[in-house]
Structure formats: structure tokens, C-alpha cells
Amino acid sequence: MGDPSSAPLLVRALRGEPVERTPVWFMRQAGRSLPEYRELRQSGSLLELCRQPELAAEVTLQPVRRHGVDAAILFSDIVTPLDAIDFGVEIKPGIGPVVAQPVRDKADLARLRDFDPDVDMPALRATIEAIVAELGPQGIPLIGFAGAPFTLASYLVEGGPSKQQSLTKAMMLADPALFDALLRRLSAIAVASLRTQVDAGAQVVQVFDSWIGTLSRSQYERFVLPVMQDLFTELAELGVPRTIFGVGTGHLLDLLAQTGADCVGIDWRIDLRDARKLVPDGKALQGNLDPAVMLAPREVIEAEVLRVLAEAPDRGYVFNLGHGVLPETPPEVPGEIVRLVREHSATTTLA
Numbered sequence: 001m002g003d004p005s006s007a008p009l010l011v012r013a014l015r016g017e018p019v020e021r022t023p024v025w026f027m028r029q030a031g032r033s034l035p036e037y038r039e040l041r042q043s044g045s046l047l048e049l050c051r052q053p054e055l056a057a058e059v060t061l062q063p064v065r066r067h068g069v070d071a072a073i074l075f076s077d078i079v080t081p082l083d084a085i086d087f088g089v090e091i092k093p094g095i096g097p098v099v100a101q102p103v104r105d106k107a108d109l110a111r112l113r114d115f116d117p118d119v120d121m122p123a124l125r126a127t128i129e130a131i132v133a134e135l136g137p138q139g140i141p142l143i144g145f146a147g148a149p150f151t152l153a154s155y156l157v158e159g160g161p162s163k164q165q166s167l168t169k170a171m172m173l174a175d176p177a178l179f180d181a182l183l184r185r186l187s188a189i190a191v192a193s194l195r196t197q198v199d200a201g202a203q204v205v206q207v208f209d210s211w212i213g214t215l216s217r218s219q220y221e222r223f224v225l226p227v228m229q230d231l232f233t234e235l236a237e238l239g240v241p242r243t244i245f246g247v248g249t250g251h252l253l254d255l256l257a258q259t260g261a262d263c264v265g266i267d268w269r270i271d272l273r274d275a276r277k278l279v280p281d282g283k284a285l286q287g288n289l290d291p292a293v294m295l296a297p298r299e300v301i302e303a304e305v306l307r308v309l310a311e312a313p314d315r316g317y318v319f320n321l322g323h324g325v326l327p328e329t330p331p332e333v334p335g336e337i338v339r340l341v342r343e344h345s346a347t348t349t350l351a
Contacts, residue, residue: 008141010071011203014241014263014284016316022309022345023070024338025143027245028324029063030075034331036062046091047083050076053126060131064140067335071141071204072131074197076124078147078208079155081189084121085113087156095160102159102167109182112156115189117196124193125200132201141204144197146190148209148244149183149231150224156182165214172223183227191234198238205235206243207261213248220255232260243286247323253278268322272311284316291321294329294337301333305340319345 007015010023031037031046037059040049049055059075079097082089088100103109117124131142150168155161157168172179194205215224228244235242244256245265256264257279266275266287275285293304308319319341325334 008070008139008203010141010143010318011241013316013318014204014243016282016284018315020346022312022317022319022341024319024341025069025071025073026063026067026321026325026334026337027073029067029069029334030059030073032327033325033329033334034062034066036066046077047080050080050127051121051123053123053130056123056127057130057134060127060142061134063334064135064138066331068338069140069334071143072135073143073206074128074131074145074202076127076145078145078152078210080124081115081117081121081146081193082112082152082156084117085115085189087112089155092160097155098160099156103153103156103182106178106181109178109185112182112185112189115192117193125196128197128200128202136201142202143204143206144194144202145206145208146193147186148207148212148246149186149190149227150215151209151211151246152186152190153179153182154211156186162211163214165211169214169219172219176223179223180227183224184230187227187231191231194235195238198240202240204241204243205238206245206265207231207235209244209246209249212246212252215252217251217255220252225255225258228259236260241284243284245286250275257283263316263318265320266322272308272313276313281313281316284318285313286318286320288320288322289337291323291326291329294321294326294333298336301337302340305337306344309341309344 009019013019013023056075060072063069064072079089090098092098154165154168157171241262243263243265244259244261247267250270253275263284263286264279266285268288268290289308293301
């Protein structure tokens, strides 16, 4: 696999190796805040763009060109595999994923068939190969990603986004066997997608569990953790760093570390120093600038970036946001933050 020391900066940081500076990229860096993306969106919906490798690759590469980030993340959505197997998912602007026929019983679960990316979503491999062809000579890695079983299940059970996850938790508590079967089927879909992404050239993977913070510790430990441990065991075979990220997970960080992920993403609600006390030293941390900071004056942005860097561990750290780039973010701001991180995190030695 070549000399490990020649691995991209992001990969080395995720391994906990000494690095010459802190790597930086942003969740949701592709799209939303970029005028060049909004221009492309005029040609179709998000899901339609994802089905066109040339356009999906272009959107993925736009923030690399504009901001100079240390990684690209595939332009896609966590529900694209569900769309590919014709489960009846639509991404409605201003709302999010909406499911035409929610999962309520075993019969609905039977509609969730196996996912074969090369058959069901050939654009996935083609998109990644096009991205890697451009990024490869620059030594910039591509991050592949998938939705975590609980978060995907919440969309399927609720029928759309929900802040309370009431129906999802009701199924989890009332019919744990059905809920476990649903999570494990969604886990298999995530693993299949990530295998193809890595095989096509992705060098890092991230699992997004956006709604997991709605669970208590005991609920997560009982109903979700065993599934996630099995998922990350399968991902270990891919031989690339694996990150898990959720929102509102300050009370779950030690349990997220127990999934087997190499890196735990931290949202903005908890300081990195406190997160380090909860996540074992052998795990990398990623985060956690509040996305709202990007809307503030430049002096505030600089002060907050320096504060996050001061709280970050010396090794095993990736600068990122505590959630995704907000749509109203001025398009020049992420690039300014990249420059600040590089300027203030550079070291003179790799010792």
C-alpha cells in the first residue's frame, strides 16, 4: 500500500500520527453556500445531480478549488441508496428527506431490499473515479460517507425529519426485534455503499448519525451500540480511517468511541477539552467550530478559530465545524478559516 508517511495529511492525523499542521475541511462544504453550486442546481434536484457523475464530481471539487481544504467529501446525501432501491424517498427543499410510505411493520421492512451500488447506483463509482482522477495528483483525499442506521431509520419510520423521533423511539421500545431488523438492514446498505466508495478511491469514510442525540445513554447502549459495533467491524476491513459524527451527542461521546470508529466528530455544544476526557486518547477528534461563527465579523471568526485550536489535542485532531456549513455563509469565509488554521497550527517539527 506504499509508504505510510506519504499518506495524505488528513489520513495521518486520523491515525494519530504527528503532522506538520492541522488538517481542515468542512461538513457540507460542497453546495449550499457556493454560488457555483447554486448555478448547477438550476439543472435539477439534489438527487438528480447525484445521478450524473460529471455534475456530482464537479460539485464535490468546487470547495477544494475555492477554499483549499485538505479533503473533498463526496457530494451526495445519506438517503441516495434508499432512492436507488426505489423505496420512495424524496428530498424536499427546506424540509429534507420525505418518505412516501413510512415503515410501520414487517411488511414495510420487506420493501427495504438489498443494495448493490454497481447495479442500483452506478453513478456512485463513476463519480468517485472522476473525483479521484483530479484529486490524486494533488494528494488530497476523498471522504466517502453513509448514513448511520438509526438516523436513516428515523426518516423511514417518521416519514420525514423529526426533532423528537417519537414514532421511531416508540417502535424501538415496543417492538425491539423489528427495530433491530430495520437497523441491521440499513447497516448492510451503509456498508455496501462504503465498500464501493473505498474500492473506487475514497481514502476516509464518515458515518453520519445526525439524530442519534435524541436517545438517552441507556437507549443507545441497548438498541444501537451493538449494531454500530458490527458496522464498524465490517468497515475495518476497508483499511481506511473511519469517523462517526452525530449532533447533540455530548452525553454519548464515550459510547460513540466504543463503536470502533477511529475518530469521533464533536459538535459545538461541548468543548474539545471536555470531549477529550470522554473519548479515549487512542481515538482522533474532529470539530467543532459553531457553524454560526461563519456569519460573524472577521475578528470574531479569528478569535473562535484560535479558541478551538487552543482546546484541540496535539495529535489525532482534524479541524472542522460542529455541524454543516450554513446556506447563508458568505462563500469566502471557509477559505479564510482554512488560512487561519494553517497559519496558527503549523509546526516546525514532526517529533
